[in-house]
Amino acid sequence: MNKIVERKDLAPSLIQFIVDAPLIARRAQPGQFIILKVREQGERIPLTIADFDREKGTITLVFQVVGKTTSLLGQLQQGDSIPDLVGPLGEPTEHPQGKYAVCIGGGVGVAPVYPEAKGLHGHGYHVTSIIGARNKELLFFEEEMAGVSDKFYVATDDGSKGQKGFVTTILQQLIDEGQPIDFVIAVGPIPMMKAVADLTRKHQIKTIVSLNSLMVDGTGMCGGCRVTVGGEVKFTCVDGPAFDAHLLDFDEQMRRLSMYKDKEQEVKE
């Protein structure tokens, strides 16, 4: 049982919990995730650790209400407890060589990219951050991201805030302007990560993406989270969740994420 010490509604259907989890906070590293279950009959779902405070013994989770489990989770209030929470899982993100980092977060993917930017910034890297959303109502963590970035950009699909367009629109501009970029870390929907990978491949910029694969146990036991990376099969839960974007089979991953789409409908109805 892990108590929710603070709940904050960041945007419509986008919720942040700060959860009491001292054992997880003690060891958590940027890039790692937890698995939770909200009720006895519940499904186990992975969520990236969006922040952690070792002294207070808390971790931050951000989630979008999209299915059964996240909607049940969204009904929990400050003071309630999450019945089952396990972590930290996955490998911490390994950073490529170089000093100039670009951190890109799209949609709810801003949450997992925040600890990356924060970690890099804390270690003296030059951090440029780009966050994107469909519109300004769906943007969150702007202050947080700006606070750990040397340069900070916003893109919205409809232009209601920042640059009109996608995160890649801004990344393209930075490349065109000749800004030094040693590596990119991008987290967001698969099409966004794939677009970033396509762009950086052309310019030979090392790029790391983080996956949110379907999984059950999160310890390498089920193999449900398999991905193909450079022709080899890897498990997101124990080998990832971060992988080299230029070696990753995004189409396969996209397809595997849709495995239970019909069942999700069934649950909602």
Place this chain on the structure above:
Amino acid sequence: MADKKTRKHPMPAQPAEERIKNFNEVPYGYSIETAMEEAKRCLQCKAPRCVQGCPVGINIPGFIRKIKEEDFQGAIDVLKDKNSLPAVCGRVCPQEEQCEKLCVVGIKNEPVAIGRLERFAADWAAKHGKTEVEPVPLKGPKVAIVGSGPSGLAAAGELVKKGYRVTIFEALHQPGGVLMYGIPEFRLPKSIVQQEIDALKKSGVEVQVNTVVGRTITVDELMNEEGYEAVFVGSGAGLPYFLGIPGENLNGVYSANEFLTRTNLMRAYLFPQWDTPIHIGKKVAVVGAGNVAMDAARTALRLGAEEVHIVYRRSEAEMPARNEEIEHAREEGIKFSLLTNPVEILGDEKGWVTGIKCVKMELGEPDSSGRRRPLPIAGSEFVLPMDVVVVAVGQGPNPLIPRTTAGLETNKWGNIIADEAGATSMPGVFAGGDVVTGAATVIKAMGAGKAAAEAIDAFLQSKKGGKE
């Protein structure tokens, strides 16, 4: 019955056409009368050979005599003296390869139904037996057990009897390991596993779920910071092997681990009342022919598949599953595509499985395992149309603990290296069960857990002695 003396008393069971529609246990178990009759078949040998076949050394004639004498509490006491999980072992032990194989009655006739009698005594005790556990004052050193499967439960049971303060760390949200996530409800009801775990808790064992040793906390931290003076690692064979053929990442391809975990632990068969989904399909192929493959095939049928095939590259004689499991599968209408080797999984344009391309095999000379090596027959490729494929070709040891514990030596397959008593390359760290031996049986893992408990006791005694 003419063959009362020569044959085991059969166990009544759910008819095949009924049971494939539910997840309830298949055999019902002996009645009191049948159990007492069967117990009379035991010759009460002075030097019982059956005991030599038992990995935990149960006094088999002893418990059977108690059943014959209608002293069922006495029977369960004899069993529990050596085996903390008789209700589990009575169901899932391969008795035909162990105790019953050596039974003297079995030389001319069918051996005594030791497994069925063990199950009878355990089930009687669950209903009528004394439930209070004599509380042992726990004041010994702290011992950590990693994993709550058969080896961990057995080790915990022995250690708590000796007065150690025992904590089991379990990665999943529910203890029981493979007994909960792997073995299906219809073969081992989860309520039985839960009873055994509750009994352990009552005797003073602490169980901490949702804790992944190697991630949440390391073996070194348990010993250096948390005050555990010994650690037993029983983390199991939790790494599924795949075939390494094209198409294995198509939607609709599962490892047996995932297929069974979704169904057993997460109760996908109760979807949508329970939240975890599973893709069932009309035609299901299970690749492999071990006990796990039989479990997966019979599970697929109960989930509603219309046709389920076991696809196996060798012949019937080489199938590693227990005969009883193969028989049950056959009765239920599982089809056996033998001497058939998958070479590619085929999919549609949306990435869903449509079939398996296979090649026909023939048996050649014996290979290193002593089984005749299957060889492909040139030009015999054909397609089995399927919409779900479950890969059940074995599991390796879970690598998390070796990876995060410097100084814990493993072999080339990643198994932790431990001696007979469970001692590893690290002082105070013991290991047993599938993480040491590779995937084996529940009872062998329990035997290893028990042996390690003895070794841990000896280690901690000598440590204490050294200090004084």
